[in-house]
Amino acid sequence: MRLFVAVLPPEPVVAELSGRVDDLKRLPGADALRWTERAGWHLTLAFLDEVDDRVVPDLTARLARAAGRTAPFPLALRGGGRFGDRALWAGVAGGVAELRLLAGRAEAAGRRAGAGPEAGRGFHPHLTLARARGAADLVPFVEGLSGFEGVEWEVRELSLVRSHLPRGGEPGARPRYEPLAGWALRG
Structure with missing residues (x-):
């Protein structure tokens, strides 16, 4: 199964960003973009790609430990940017150092469980x-x-x-995201 580790913003944060995105969708050229769905908005901490089902129990145990070692922290969506001419994103502010630490722990948990990339791809916090x-x-x-x-x-x-x-050939089809597990940050 194709997995990633993420922080999911709460509904009031998503609703607020959605209002700004609605404004952006009225700009010239907006119809040339594939807009992500509000229901799937997330901050990816570690992309694990295809993960064998047999790895999942060890992965979840390691992610639980990573969350348990991390204290809750403040975060906000602020500004935005782009990756070249390919992707538009909202940025983050606040506990960015803590978010980076959590991303490193999530990536290490995946790597040690046998899931995900061998080495860090460089974490750039964005939505x-x-x-x-x-x-x-x-x-x-x-x-x-x-x-x-x-x-x-x-x-x-x-x-x-x-x-x-999405299945190939479905016009306008987008990925669908399904939260499988969550662990409280406890520090």
Whole structure:
């Protein structure tokens, strides 16, 4: 199964960001982007890719330990950016150092359980909002996010999420995300 480890923002945070995204969708060129679905918004900490079912028990035990060693921390969605001309994202502020630490622990848990990449791919905290179908000018959208300052919330849980990829040939189909497990941050 295709898995990743994430922080899932609470509904009030998602609702607030959704209002700004609705504004962005009215900008010229917005129809050339594939917008991610609000229900699937998340901050990926470690992408594990395809994971053998036999690895999952060890993986979940290691992720539980990682969450248990991490104290809750504040976070907020702020501003935005882009990865070249391919992806538009919302940024984060607040406990970014703590988020990086949790991401490192999640990646190490995956690696030690035999899931995910061998070495760190470099963690860049973000929440993906849209992807370009080809080359796109994302600058106006980044500018539209520049003044965005979301409400702060306390990150209290680490989640293991399954990604269900759409079947080929389904127009407009997007991945569907299914939270499989969550562990309280306790520190």
